[in-house]
Amino acid sequence: MIGLLGYPVVALALPHKNPKVNDFFDRQRNYCNVQVVSTNNVKSCFRHMAKGDIIAIVGDRDFFGKGERIEMQGHGCLLPPGPVRFALKGKAHLVPVFMIRDKKYSYRLVFSNAISPFKESGLKTEKELLDECADVLGQYIWKYPEQWYMFGKFWVD
Numbered sequence: 001m002i003g004l005l006g007y008p009v010v011a012l013a014l015p016h017k018n019p020k021v022n023d024f025f026d027r028q029r030n031y032c033n034v035q036v037v038s039t040n041n042v043k044s045c046f047r048h049m050a051k052g053d054i055i056a057i058v059g060d061r062d063f064f065g066k067g068e069r070i071e072m073q074g075h076g077c078l079l080p081p082g083p084v085r086f087a088l089k090g091k092a093h094l095v096p097v098f099m100i101r102d103k104k105y106s107y108r109l110v111f112s113n114a115i116s117p118f119k120e121s122g123l124k125t126e127k128e129l130l131d132e133c134a135d136v137l138g139q140y141i142w143k144y145p146e147q148w149y150m151f152g153k154f155w156v157d
Contacts, residue, residue: 001099001109003033008053010035012045012082014063039063049090059083059096060137061152069156070130072138076156079137084129087117094129096136101147112136 003009011029015038016022026036034056037044045055059080067078087094096112115132117123141148 001032002054002056002097003029006033008035008048008051009033009056010037010045010048010053011056012037012039012042014039045086046090049086049092055086055092056097057083057086059094059133060148060154061150062154068126068130070127070134072134073142077134077154078156079130079134081126081130084117084126084133087115087129088123088126091117091123093117094133096133096140098140098144100144110140112140 011034013025013029013036016025029036035048035053037048049055062078062080064080066081068081069076070079071077083094086092093114093116095114098110098112100108100110102108113136115129115136117129119128
């Protein structure tokens with residue numbers, strides 16, 4: 001949706017094993033004005049960040065089994081560290097974005113407040129940023145639980 005609104009978006013995407021399936025998804029993303037960068041080419045995202053492009057990264061699903069245990073709404077969960085590592089290395093703000101279904105064919109694109117990687121003494125830690133991300137994500141999951149589709153391990157207690 002953000003690409004269709006005219007913003008320069010680069011989506012970091014896990015390649016599918018089947019090249020035809022991968023091409024299908026890439027075509028769909030390109031149709032929406034989203035440039036795709038494979039997780040095999042993560043470093044190229046920093047060039048896009050330097051140009052001011054928006055980097056879209058899934059922030060609630062750990063695809064690589066390297067999730068960090070974080071407390072969310074009083075429960076342990078696993079969040080992927082990738083988005084906060086990008087923010088710290090690129091000195092960029094994180095902007096959580098949610099697509100909320102209001103009615104059968106009516107959706108609302110919601111931009112949460114930006115999460116800054118900076119604090120008075122320099123940069124925040126990975127843990128500090130992950131905690132802030134968990135706070136925002138938890139608010140939306142608890143407000144719209146029927147709209148969160150998690151098909152993997154997330155909760156750890």
